[in-house]
Amino acid sequence: GDSVTQMEGPVTLSEEAFLTINCTYTATGYPSLFWYVQYPGEGLQLLLKATKADDKGSNKGFEATYRKETTSFHLEKGSVQVSDSAVYFCALSKASGANSKLTFGKGITLSVRP
């Protein structure tokens, strides 16, 4: 079946450091790929997405490129802030509407220290 694998965490960085969070997937066909962020005590928020190969999703300084050849969707940010401290989930979806079930990775906790 479909699956999403995220790098093991947690990750602790200093403010303004470069961030990479790895995500790889296993799926048949052409899934859409997502990064969701969960701030402490809150629900998930869509951070960015990409729907086809070589698409780059970007938002709030974060970027991720849909790499079909390596089945990856790594999340990057050039300079993290303390406010970026949260749990980050990589996910995929194979269809839309009623069939748009999301398959999530385990999530990784990012802590950014001043």
Add this chain to the structure above:
Amino acid sequence: GAVVSQHPSWVICKSGTSVKIECRSLDFQATTMFWYRQFPKQSLMLMATSNEGSKATYEQGVEKDKFLINHASLTLSTLTVTSAHPEDSSFYICSATTGADTQYFGPGTRLTVL
């Protein structure tokens, strides 16, 4: 846009009682709503998918008689945990979609069963 609310945000109940959680799409009509359960420091587990006016589709291993889902309108879905027990304590999250591939998540409901 695309705001999803949940009510209540947290609830404490006695073992054996039933608890209802509401999920509302505030500024869009949701053709499909999803219910997830999240255990501490773990990923989201899809419980069921509901479409307005039809019976929910439950994931394998989820007791449909225990977790009753009603999708009464295009903006409201409810999850009722019947005869709750301490092992049902968890963070319950709903999401909604317009029919495209993006799900919008509610802030979650923390259920504690004593």
